[in-house]
Amino acid sequence: MAERETLLLANKLRLEYGGKVVADGLDLAIHRAEITAIIGPNGSGKSTLLKALARLLRPGAGSIKLRGKDLWSLSEKEVAQKIAFMPQSASIPPDLTVAEVLRMGRLPYRSFWRSWQAGDDVICQKVLQLTGLTAFAQRSMGALSGGERQRARLALALAQEPQILLLDEPTTYLDIRHQLELMAIVSSLHEKMGLTVVMVLHDLNQAVRYSQRLVAMKAGRILADGEVAEVFSCELVRRLYGVENEIKTVEVHGQRQQVFFPSAVMGV
Structure with a gap:
């Protein structure tokens, strides 16, 4: 197998938030044209790690390199032309149209x-076509449904023409239809454009279905990192969440995939 190109490389990261050490000793390599899902319980450091990779949080120790260059030696514009970050929620003025929001994504250029x-x-x-928002271009953000607003936030990130897309819990607060729509768009962008995606997800079934690689975190440490088929297991779920579970392989639309079924809290 050919060696994969590393776009982002984190080495011995110590991350602090609110004066508290959230994660320490983190090593992580993000490879080109790969979808990586970061999973783990609340408070494990997932979103904090994502913010560090987006250059929104300076590490207390260690380093992050973007294509071999220290992330913090680059200007904000240089980083924004390579990395786009979509937060869990973003405050966008409701009177802006979708087209106006996308124009904001061109600011790095x-x-x-x-x-x-x-x-x-x-x-x-x-970008409007890719996200299915062409008909909504002149509609204000305040007039959109929750799922449509989330697609507009994704479109804003894509307007930066990033090589790496970082998504922090992108399907939170969405109903199942809009969750599937959003994840299908992300998957399509990866397949058609070779976009590198790193996303924090709470839904384990989505993480397994839409990513090639899992990074499992707990208490600021990485417990497992590898291809989904190699690392996703009942034992890993028990270690991460303290939950008894079953994992079954099912066939959906001609493709085999693993499905996670929680059963009970361990020790209860």
């Missing part, structure tokens, strides 16, 4: 001497 160009319009139109 703007400067004093470079104004809005025709190429920016082309990219925004492409």
Whole structure:
């Protein structure tokens, strides 16, 4: 197997939040054109790690390199042209239209001497098509449903033309239809464009179905890291969540996939 290209490399990270050490000694390599899901219980450091990879949180120790360069030696614009971060929730003025929101995603490519160009319009139109929002371009954010707003936030991230897309619990608060829509878009972007995706997910079945690699965290440590088929197991779920469970392989639309069934809290 050919060696995979490493885009992001974290080495011996110590992450602090609110004066408290949340994670320590983290090593993680993010490879090109791979979908990685970070799983684990609340408070395990998943979202904090994602923010560090997005250059939103400076590590207390250790380093993060983007294509071999220290992440914090690069400017915000340089990072934004390579990495897009979609938070769990984002405060976007409700009176902005979807088209106006997408224009914000082109800011990393703007400067004093470079104004809005025709190429920016082309990219925004492409992103609208990819996210199924073309018909919503002139609709205000406040007029959208929860699922539509989440797709607009995804479109904003994609307008940056990132090589790496970081998603923090992207399906939280969405109903099952909009969850499936959003994850299908992410999967399609990966397949058609080779987009590298790292996402924090609480839904284990989504993590297994839509990613090739799992990173399992607990108490600020990485307990397991590898291909889904190799690391996802009943024992791993017990260690992470303290929950008795079963994992079965089922066939959906001609494809075999693992499905997780929780049964009881251990010791109760």
